[in-house]
Amino acid sequence: MLTSKYSVAALASFVVLMTGTYAASAEDLKIGPNGEALSVEASPALAEKLPADLKGGTLKIVTDPSVPPYTFYQADGSTLTGSDVDLGNAIAAKLGVKVEWSTVKFPGIIAAIEAGRFDMAITSMGDTPAREQKVDFVDYSTDGNAIVVLKGNPLGIKTIADLCGKSTAVLQGSVMQGLVEKQNEKCADNPINIQVFPDINQALLQVRTQRADATMYQYGVAAYIIKTSPDAANLEVLAFEQYGSGYNAMPFKKTSTALRDAVQAALTELKADGSYGKILAAWGMEANGLDTFTVNDGLRFNQPSN
Template sequence: MKTIRTTLAAATAVAASLLITACAAPDEGSTGGGAPDASTSVKAQGLDAHAAGLLPAAIKQAGVVKVASGVSFPPMEYFDTDNKTVLGFDADLGKALGEVLGVKFDFQNTNFDGIIGGLTAHRYDLGLTSMIDKPERQTQVDFVDYLNSGVSFLVVKGNPDGLTQQSDLCGRKVAVEKASTGDLVADDISKDCQAAGKKPVDKSPLPDQASAIQALQSGRADAVLALDLTLAYNVKQNPDSFEVPAKPFGTLPVGIAVPKDSTGLRDAVAAALKVLQDNGTYSDLLAKWNLTDQALTGAPINSGK
């Protein structure tokens, strides 16, 4: 379980209030206009014998897949008002995948920077947590890719510092979730800054996305760098407080991370994902969470380049 220290309690409370009051669409091009209804049930799935047959014997026997997830990343994964129930696209997808495979996907809240280590140590069976499939991560885990996303940055409403492109982050205080894609991209931007004779990004790695948002809101950061999935969601939840002034920095695949030596589980998850795509459930979930523009065809393995 992720340890939320007492000093972060205020950040968590603020983030929770944002999540609960207006669950909104991250897809800025959506014409739906309304907030996704997290209470809408995912249609029940039948067991698929082929996909379930690929599962490792130990997981079949246990009946549970231990899922590592950083549960502060709406609309992908976040806590309901009881601070126990996990909601979001990934939670719905995990439930449906589990039914296809005949097992339960048990989400365990984990610091993002500890997920890959937890997978390689087999404390968890897989990571379902909006993790970008990148070649450097592929050396430790395999990815079953299931979405596309880009990276951008969030600023306070009105953009007082006039930040509109990557180079504007040079020398700026930028909050990121530790070990996340935003963290890695901040390092890449810093290299470009220094090559241009500018100061590097003054990066502030924090335990979770909620803490990064709170750092921006409290004035301790000039921007938050993260996947556009969650940043646009924050804007639509609280349009009077935040805005995303920059276009995404390219499109990257988002993958379900599986230990390198768990090829049976990897292939089972890929097969189950294809079942959900074929029967329309995947499209239904994308529509529910306003992620239709982030759809990915098939279930490619390690497609990140």
């Protein structure tokens, strides 16, 4: 596991007591790829809702830094950035706490939350009925999934049904794996050769090197990687159809109801004061925003997952 520690004081949201209220000055938070300034006023009322061991303390958040523009490393290879990082820092600022960021590959995140190694995760994880059996979720945005192929789409793949008889690389434990496996049940005597990897970059590499015919990933992430990474220049995301649209959600240990509810309330206040919208806009993700933030609403979209 790679671990990077950032206090909200250093990165994003050190909170000082001023005239009876907590306030973060504009320079405390920097959002978006251009480091735009954002001011977030802390809420003493929400801070009081936190568990005793977190009040005025440090919120431990874990993420997988391989999903730009949600979470990824800056050019230095060690500084985390992305819309999820900005949102996590803003939540911490609203709750009047510091934040410690850690990184774990996606397949291990739920187990780490269950074990109590971290307080929560923000990593564009889908809220699904299967995952709700293990953790609680606060839903914070939406996204859909699309097929990624070699540029020019030489095999003429149009829909997920066209993956039958082809090799498809997927991220282990993801909604995309569930979608491809569900389609495979319909392929009869022409099954999909499903290749499972612990990292989406490995799945993309299989397509780039023609060891797989396609992969499937969140549309926004795939489009961002192809647009910004020279290594992915020979890939194409099939934008004409998306599958398994659903929530991006923050997982919490089942017993962490006080923290879960405080984070949900913090999101609601960040929406009301405009901070939530500014963060999404800074990353070009306005269309992914929610009007209300629900808890364990995965059945609404009923995405498949492990």
